[in-house]
Amino acid sequence: MKLVIGCDHGALTLKNEIKKVLADFPNIETVDMGTHTTDSVDYPAIAKAVCDEVAAGRAERGILLCGTGIGISIAANKIRGIRAALCHDVYSAKMARQHNDANILALGGRVLGPGPAGEIVRAFLTSDFEGGRHARRVDMIMQLENER
Numbered sequence: 001m002k003l004v005i006g007c008d009h010g011a012l013t014l015k016n017e018i019k020k021v022l023a024d025f026p027n028i029e030t031v032d033m034g035t036h037t038t039d040s041v042d043y044p045a046i047a048k049a050v051c052d053e054v055a056a057g058r059a060e061r062g063i064l065l066c067g068t069g070i071g072i073s074i075a076a077n078k079i080r081g082i083r084a085a086l087c088h089d090v091y092s093a094k095m096a097r098q099h100n101d102a103n104i105l106a107l108g109g110r111v112l113g114p115g116p117a118g119e120i121v122r123a124f125l126t127s128d129f130e131g132g133r134h135a136r137r138v139d140m141i142m143q144l145e146n147e148r
């Protein structure tokens with residue numbers, strides 16, 4: 001599986017910790033879309049860089065991080081085809097995959113420590129979409145992109 005990851009300056013430290021967790025998954029090829037320094041950057045640009053890869057099918061999943069995870073998840077969910085879930089606990093990360101078929105996990109670098117964040121990432125990567133009634137609801141979500 002190809003996974004793209006990106007962060008703003010508020011989450012560089014946590015992103016680097018998450019990359020260590022990703023290295024435990026031999027079937028995952030991780031591509032880091034930046035940022036690579038603590039210089040201030042605008043999180044919508046990072047969201048676009050990562051989500052464009054997922055929306056175009058060049059990557060299957062993405063992980064986005066900013067200080068809170070809020071701004072970057074809002075930006076991600078503006079992009080057609082993206083279902084970004086901001087998760088700060090393992091249960092939400094599991095449900096985001098099982099019920100919502102989330103293709104992007106968002107995390108807050110100033111909210112979470114590396115231990116909990118790593119467990120959240122593991123849950124996101126090892127949980128599968130259940131389909132069934134959830135597929136109908138996810139389809140309804142995606143139909144909203146065609147309104148207005």
Ligand code: RB5
Pocket residue numbers: 008009010011043066067068069070071072
């Ligand atoms: C940057 O200071 C901060 O606003 C950003 O990382 C994020 O928390 C926005 O939602």
